[in-house]
Amino acid sequence: xxxxxxxxxxxxxxxxxxxxxxxxxxxxxxxxxxxxxxxxxxxxxxxxxxxxxxxxxxxxxxxxxxxxxxxxxxxxxxxxxxxxxxxxxxxxxxxxxxxxxxxxxxxxxxxxxxxxxxxxxxxxxxxxxxxxxxxxxxxxxxxxxxxxxxxxxxxxxxxxxxxxxxxxxxxxxxxxxxxxxxxxxxxxxxxxxxxxxxxxxxxxxxxxxxxxxxxxxxxxxxxxxxxxxxxxxxxxxxxxxxxxxxxxxxxxxxxxxxxxxxxxxxxxxxxxxxxxxxxxxxxxxxxxxxx
Amino acid sequence: xxxxxxxxxxxxxxxxxxxxxxxxxxxxxxxxxxxxxxxxxxxxxxxxxxxxxxxxxxxxxxxxxxxxxxxxxxxxxxxxxxxxxxxxxxxxxxxxxxxxxxxxxxxxxxxxxxxxxxxxxxxxxxxxxxxxxxxxxxxxxxxxxxxxxxxxxxxxxxxxxxxxxxxxxxxxxxxxxxxxxxxxxxxxxxxxxxxxxxxxxxxxxxxxxxxxxxxxxxxxxxxxxxxxx
Numbered sequence: 377x378x379x380x381x382x383x384x385x386x387x388x389x390x391x392x393x394x395x396x397x398x399x400x401x402x403x404x405x406x407x408x409x410x411x412x413x414x415x416x417x418x419x420x421x422x423x424x425x426x427x428x429x430x431x432x433x434x435x436x437x438x439x440x441x442x443x444x445x446x447x448x449x450x451x452x453x454x455x456x457x458x459x460x461x462x463x464x465x466x467x468x469x470x471x472x473x474x475x476x477x478x479x480x481x482x483x484x485x486x487x488x489x490x491x492x493x494x495x496x497x498x499x500x501x502x503x504x505x506x507x508x509x510x511x512x513x514x515x516x517x518x519x520x521x522x523x524x525x526x527x528x529x530x531x532x533x534x535x536x537x538x539x540x541x542x543x544x545x546x547x548x549x550x551x552x553x554x555x556x557x558x559x560x561x562x563x564x565x566x567x568x569x570x571x572x573x574x575x576x577x578x579x580x581x582x583x584x585x586x587x588x589x590x591x592x593x594x595x596x597x598x599x600x601x602x603x604x605x606x607x608x609x610x611x612x613x614x615x616x617x618x619x620x621x622x623x624x625x626x627x628x629x630x631x632x633x634x635x636x637x638x639x640x641x642x643x644x645x646x647x648x649x650x651x652x653x654x655x656x657x658x659x660x661x662x663x664x665x666x667x
Numbered sequence: 668x669x670x671x672x673x674x675x676x677x678x679x680x681x682x683x684x685x686x687x688x689x690x691x692x693x694x695x696x697x698x699x700x701x702x703x704x705x706x707x708x709x710x711x712x713x714x715x716x717x718x719x720x721x722x723x724x725x726x727x728x729x730x731x732x733x734x735x736x737x738x739x740x741x742x743x744x745x746x747x748x749x750x751x752x753x754x755x756x757x758x759x760x761x762x763x764x765x766x767x768x769x770x771x772x773x774x775x776x777x778x779x780x781x782x783x784x785x786x787x788x789x790x791x792x793x794x795x796x797x798x799x800x801x802x803x804x805x806x807x808x809x810x811x812x813x814x815x816x817x818x819x820x821x822x823x824x825x826x827x828x829x830x831x832x833x834x835x836x837x838x839x840x841x842x843x844x845x846x847x848x849x850x851x852x853x854x855x856x857x858x859x860x861x862x863x864x865x866x867x868x869x870x871x872x873x874x875x876x877x878x879x880x881x882x883x884x885x886x887x888x889x890x891x892x893x894x895x896x
Contacts, residue, residue, distance in 0.1 A: 619803070620764065620783050623745060639704030639723050639744060653723065653742055655763055655782050658802060 378544045379405025379517040379637040380531075382605040383645075384612035384664055387631035390646070395508030399500040400644040401636060402515045406496045408637055409517030412530040413499040414491025416540040416607060419510040421486035426464055428457045429489045430471070431527065432478035442470055452502040453527075454481075454490050479528070479565065484538030485609055486510075491530035511666060512612050514605045514635075516542040523568065533571040535562060536578030538609035543570035544622040544637060545601035553597070573598060577606060588663040591615040595659050605635050613663035620658035627651040633664050669694050674701040678708060688714040704744065709737050712754070729756045732773060748775045751792055764801070767794045770811070776865045783820070786813045789830055795865040805832055806842065814861055816871065824879055832879040833858055835871075846882040854878055 381401040385391055395417060402413060421427060430438075435455040439448025446459040446467060459467060471478055482489030490503040496517045500506065516531035523529050532540040547553075550569035553576060558564070562575040576597065580590035587608055594604070594615065601621035606613045614635055616624055627634045627642050629651045636642045639653065656662055671681045681699060688694060690713075697718040702708055706725035709718045712735035720728065723741035730749040739747070742760035751770040758766075761779035768784065770792030777785075780798035784806060791811045799817030806822070808830030818836035825842020831854070832845075841847075858873040 620801075623763070625744075625763075638725060639742065640725060643703040649722075653760075655742075655761065658783060 377408045377519040377521075379408030379641070380515070380542045380544050380603065380605050380635070381405060381637070381641050382512070382514040382542075382607070382612060382614070382635035384512040384633040385631065386633070390631055391511060392509040394510040394513055395504075396506040397645060398513045398515055399497075399505040401634070401641045402500055402505070402517060403497040404641045404643070405515075405517040405637060409519040410495055411520050411525045412491065412493040412518045412527065413496035413516065414489070414518075414530040414532055414542075415500070415503075415505060415513055415515035416482065416487055416489040416532045416534065417505075417508050417510045417513040418486045418538070418607060418609065419488055419508060421458075421484075423485065424460055425458050425485070426461050427482075427484060427486065427488060428459075428464075428467065428480055429482040429487070430455050430457065430478045430480050431491075432475070435478070438471075438475065438478070441474070442467060451490065451504060453492060454503065456488050481565075482534040482540065484534075487534065487538045487540060487607075487609070489532060489534055489540060491527055491532070493525055493527055493530065512607055514540060514542050514607050514612075516544075521546070528566045529568055531570060532607075533566075533568070533574040535564070535571065535575040536581060539574070539578055539581065539607070541570065541574040541577060541604055541606045543573055544603045545617065547573060547598055547600035547602065549599040569600070573602065573604065581608070586663075587611040587613050587665075588661050591661045591663070595661075603637075610666040611663060613661060614656055615661045616656055616658050618659040624656050625653065626656055626662070627653045668696045668698055670698045670700060672700045673703065673705060678705050681708070682710060685709060685712055685714075685716075685718065688712075688716060690714055692716065702741075706744065709735070712737070715754075723760070732756060742779070743777075748773070748792070751775065761798070762796075766796075767792050770794075772811075774861075774864055780817070786811075786830070789813065793861055793864075795861055795867075797865075797867075799836065802839070803842070805830055805845075808832070812857065812861060814858065814865075814876070824881075826885060827879075827881045829881060831857070833876040834879065835876050838877075838879070841879065844882050844885045845879055848878045848880050850874075850876060850878045 431454045449456045531542040534540040547569040550572040603616045603622040625639045702722045704725045710730040713733040717736040720739045725744040727746045729737035733752040736755045739758045743758045743762045745763045748756040751773040753773045755774045758777045762781040765784045766781045767775040769788045775794045777796045783801035785800040785804040787806045789808045789811045795814045802820035805824045809828040812831045815834045819838045822842035824845030855873045
């Protein structure tokens, strides 16, 4: 089953409320995915700095041990390290050498990514999603059907800088696709099919495709059931497989574009009663960019 | 008029109240406020009453409906009027997938669009969609009539039996064994009757429709296909 949500703000005055709106959407989707939850938020950041979201145990002293200009913001089992871009190599090398137990789950100028096992409302609370601000965010509630309930199996997946994807469905050709992508330098942390979809889009974006073009080609190259919601530093996009196996509802107003697996997820959004509510068509890419 | 506010009353309580109605009830007009996309609203009704849903409905709204008139003043989720037996369901917005699936009778009117698989396996229901319908609509449709004022998506009427399909706009593609057929006077008469029932009256010119149905080639085993098994 699984539930997915996404919120892309057009109105800057809503940015301080992004986290609380997204938390509300995520909680309603608990019925569709009570096993684990995750979300990515595009918050503050600048072009000179990089943010690295890592998860693991005993993260309290990591930023200090890295020293220099590295700042750390701890939220429960996750730590967001931020530092000047020039430090990236050193930070990654140190983590790999000194703390191989720590997993890097997201990197980019603005993306922060959190995922954990548990009821969506509890997960959102542990990371204080309601207190986060940002321009856009996506979230996922998981009902595991084909692999174990683990944090690693929770969405979103991020396989490129400031890129992330949530997926409702299952892919049939992820094994063969993985063998195509790995020689091209796309690396995977899990055996999850959705991570392969994220990697596929990262590869297309790296080759120069726009987000919309990358999703357009996924309709040809991915086999299986999928509704994807995808975020990039400045973009937000949705696509469904040609037989629209998995549900999707969208709402658009002057203030935002919102996505939910069901309309119920959108009920708490401001001005929803006057929003244009529609069902995205199968095999059609819907994409928005910030200007 | 009986008003049920789903902000304070549970959906299950609403359905229990509606199921308890006697055939000769005086409580014939119900209004459901704050539906907020909840699933299974006004399902399994069996009394000649009118229920207005004041907003968007979730999955399977008015499923298994008998006798009642259910009006959704917004969009309806997956499977609206699924397995309807009689009565009428009127969606004033759009309907999601599988609208009117397997329904045996009654009238389903959708003012907006219906997405994929509208009328899948319909068994006698009449469906009027004022907008367009998505792909794979009327898949394995057995009987009843589907009228579409707009366009139809891919694979309309795939593996259709004896349902009658009328589309005024374009059809992206026809499914296996579904073919265009001649629109005769008796079909125009049926169109007029159903369009009237859907409140469209004479505003629509029935000559603009095309009729589609089964070429009946899948009905019997064909010996030339023996090698395919």
